[in-house]
Amino acid sequence: MDRTYPVSGRDHEAWLSGASDALADGPVAGVIPFSEPHVLAAAMLAEELGLPGPGVRAALTSRNKVAQRELFQRHGLSQPAFHVARGVESALAWVGTSWPVVAKPISGSGSLGVRIVHDESELRAWFEERATEDPMLIEEYLDHPEYSVEAVTDRGSVVFSSVTAKTTGAPPFFVETEHRIPAEQDADELLRGVVQALGMGSGILHLEYRDGPGGPRIMEVAVRTPGDYILDGVEAALSVDLYDAVVAVACGERPHRIQPSHGAAAVWFPTPDPGTVVEIVGADRVASHEGVVKVEIDVEPGSSVNPLRSSMDRVGVVIVRADTSDELEARLKVVREELVFRTVPSGEDE
Structure with a gap:
């Protein structure tokens, strides 16, 4: 049975307080951070309880971009x-x-x-x-293609990894508008270097990098589940349930079903013009298409669409899968054509 506990805020102290309430109810099999504010509290609790986790050093480093830069510089890893x-x-x-x-x-x-x-x-x-x-x-500033690595580690060993290619929006914010899985990239050496530098124990690692003429260069790393529905995209493309794998390693178990299949998926975030939504066309039709595994719309007629300055400004997501990249392109093209958000500039008559 699922049980939830109220948390009074988003800061580290609030999550520790909420976790104390949960611990009072009985033994804990594993501790997992699912968002950035959880990372340090989860690592501290896992260590306190003698449970597998990424380690406090890895958690602290992942929460501080300066700490990451200094650490990777000391270990000779390529970065800006x-x-x-x-x-x-x-x-x-x-x-x-x-x-x-x-x-x-x-x-x-x-x-x-x-x-x-x-x-x-x-x-x-x-x-x-x-x-x-x-x-x-x-x-x-590096003007090179952007990628991320989603990896699961078990007691310091990488047991799964895949690479995601990213498409970003316009400058100066460069918010990600699409993910493609898997990308044709070999990031194994870079990943091993980051895992070693962090002293990563057990958990999930989300490593972002840009790849240019001089090779891959690290942008940042997080020791938590990635956002943007990337894990859903990995499962759609490769039939690997990374949620299940993360739970397994957090509980000290070997993850199962970790051998990937051969497929492809796209996580697409529609980007309508800013303004007021007057009509959304095609959502139900798109959801019924072969290969479409998720359609989520977060706005409705009358809602405001903000300029895309961060991931919080997105209006929805569609996840599409296929057996081949060519088939994926064809399916995604239909989705883009049929799912339409009609907006008018805010303040104008609808």
């Missing part, structure tokens, strides 16, 4: 050049004339606060928006 800026003047001195750069908070998820900045005025405006004394991360 970076600077920890404690103010805009420090950032400007490091950038010099090497525009554009990526500016990001040292923690967070869903692309919140991450920005491509092209000149001094944009960087100053970005710092003013933050209104904090916390250090910020300024990085070399």
